Amino acid sequence: MKKFNLVAVSGSLRKASYNTALLHSIIELGRDRFDVSIQSIELPLFNDDLIDPDEPEDVVAFKRAVSEADGFLVVTPEYNHSIPGVLKNAIDWLSLEPGSPLGGKPVMIAGASPGILGTARCQIHLRQVFATNRANVLPGNEIFITQCKEKIDGEGLKDEKSIRQIEKVLFEYYNWIEFWKRNEKS
Ligand SMILES: Cc1cc2nc3c(=O)[nH]c(=O)nc-3n(C[C@H](O)[C@H](O)[C@H](O)COP(=O)(O)O)c2cc1C
Structure with a gap:
């Protein structure tokens, strides 16, 4: 099977x-379907003035990596019922038109929280932000790991039901990337 780069x-x-x-x-x-590169989002605070004449090197590298990837995977907590500032800042760097690295990008979202909503409110806001940038968030992409302190330990996710859900979403995400690649060609 061809692997996609995320x-x-x-x-x-x-x-x-x-x-x-x-x-x-x-x-x-x-791992059988995707090769994944984790990127740091410890980027400078977004400021339009930093773009001219030269963007900060770490921002350029981040934008290039997302631009060249087959997909963008975001796993995030919820802060104050919304997107953590550090993540929103990184997305703002990706968002400037023309040629936003997010345009047409297949996106998968997941999140874990100790509460009972498992980052659902943050994920709704993320969908709005990605829609603004014409990214293609996977439909039916529902990975809300609730009460994460009981399901995740130092060795990772232990909860069987959550693992099965993630496997299903990863399978659908692979098909979603293929779908958009076919669309690009036609
Ligand atoms: C500033 C702040 C705001 C938070 N707001 C929320 C929230 O709105 N909803 C929620 O479920 N958890 C909230 N939490 C709790 C986080 O879900 C919890 O700290 C979680 O462990 C953070 O994710 P991490 O372990 O990946 O760092 C908040 C935590 C912080 C520090």
């Missing part, structure tokens, strides 16, 4: 982040 980011900078652990588990579960 760029992945974690919306948490915390060393012991549940979301970064979840990201590693997703990479492991998708």
